[in-house]
Structures are given as C-alpha cells and as structure tokens.
Amino acid sequence: xxxxxxxxxxxxxxxxxxxxxxxxxxxxxxxxxxxxxxxxxxxxxxxxxxxxxxxxxxxxxxxxxxxxxxxxxxxxxxxxxxxxxxxxxxxxxxxxxxxxxxxxxxxxxxxxx
Amino acid sequence: xxxxxxxxxxxxxxxxxxxxxxxxxxxxxxxxxxxxxxxxxxxxxxxxxxxxxxxxxxxxxxxxxxxxxxxxxxxxxxxxxxxxxxxxxxxxxxxxxxxxxxxxxxxxxxx
Numbered sequence: 001x002x003x004x005x006x007x008x009x010x011x012x013x014x015x016x017x018x019x020x021x022x023x024x025x026x027x028x029x030x031x032x033x034x035x036x037x038x039x040x041x042x043x044x045x046x047x048x049x050x051x052x053x054x055x056x057x058x059x060x061x062x063x064x065x066x067x068x069x070x071x072x073x074x075x076x077x078x079x080x081x082x083x084x085x086x087x088x089x090x091x092x093x094x095x096x097x098x099x100x101x102x103x104x105x106x107x108x109x110x111x112x113x
Numbered sequence: 114x115x116x117x118x119x120x121x122x123x124x125x126x127x128x129x130x131x132x133x134x135x136x137x138x139x140x141x142x143x144x145x146x147x148x149x150x151x152x153x154x155x156x157x158x159x160x161x162x163x164x165x166x167x168x169x170x171x172x173x174x175x176x177x178x179x180x181x182x183x184x185x186x187x188x189x190x191x192x193x194x195x196x197x198x199x200x201x202x203x204x205x206x207x208x209x210x211x212x213x214x215x216x217x218x219x220x221x222x223x224x
Contacts, residue, residue, distance in 0.1 A: 042215065042216035043156070100161055101158050
C-alpha cells in the first residue's frame, strides 16, 4: 500500500519566491496534518483538516503561509513570499477517524536562500 | 499549549548497552505516543500508551506511562545499530485530534 506521498522531496529557492508543497494522504483517511520540523523548535503542527475542511490553523506562523485541501486526495501548503527563516523540513501526515495513529510522509526539505 | 520535555537531547552508546530516555510534562495527557524517525524519513509510530502505569513491550523496547499520565519512559535493552534514530514522544489532549510533540532524543548506537 502506498503511504503518504509528498512532493517535492527537496526544494531550494530564493527569498521572495513562492513555494508550493504537495501532499497525497493515504486513501480513506479523514484527517490531514501539516507539520514543520526544525532543530530549534522540533516538530510543530501548522494546520489540520478533517474531511477536507480546515479545523485549526493556529499553528500557521504568518499570513505568508496558506494551505488548501480541494479534495480528499490532495493538499497543498503554500508560502508566499518565502523567507530564509522558513527553511525547515515540512511533513504531511494523515490518520483515520477514531484512531490515534498518524502516518507521516517522507517530508519536503525546504531551503530558502 | 502543553509542553513535552524530552531528555537527554542526545545519547551516544555502544552496541549492547542499555538505555532509558524520558518524556515529561506538567500536564495530563489522555494518551502518549512514541515515534522513531530515521534520517530523511518521517516519524513512525512505535507504541501508544493510554492507561496510567501502563507498560508495553516491543521486542527489546519497553515503554511506560506514568501513574499520573504526565510522563513516560522508553527503555532499550541491548541496543543495536539499527536502533539509531530520533525518538519522539507525543501527547494527545482529551477531546482533541492533535498531538503535541517533544523535541526528541537523538540516539546513536555505534558498533
């Protein structure tokens, strides 16, 4: 079975550019989570969706960050404009309602120069 | 936001040694999970503990949830090089669908 799929795996961009990260959750999962991981702050929840609806975006650091889930099999996290401090590994995870197991994708390593 | 403190932050040992890592909070969690993350990969769930005082074993790994459900420990017996990775604990608050993660313990097991 395919797990959570994220693309790209690596992204290098210049400050001010728009960055779009993509995620395909496990088929049938109701919840989708976006996390950011850095050495300083660890793994932080940015936003999560239930049945494609954003439930809590209080972890989104600034208005430069936005996330969408147009259907059950696809979500995007967009940063516009990007800044060097956005450099981190971004993870997408999905889970099934009624369970407490989150399945993580391999992550996107973002470097903003 | 409930905080989870993990200790030690980094641990380097030889193969065959035993070790214990800790996860502590001042708050109560309805459940606590342990994940292992290998370089270049996402975290993978190892175990979930839900009852105060609960002990779960996964081969050479022993997980314990504190009686008050505020802390947890992970003990590894006879560590192997394949145990190398970042060990993360994550707590779930009652009624929420989200997890709060600690910063992790980076374990390096050398041959």
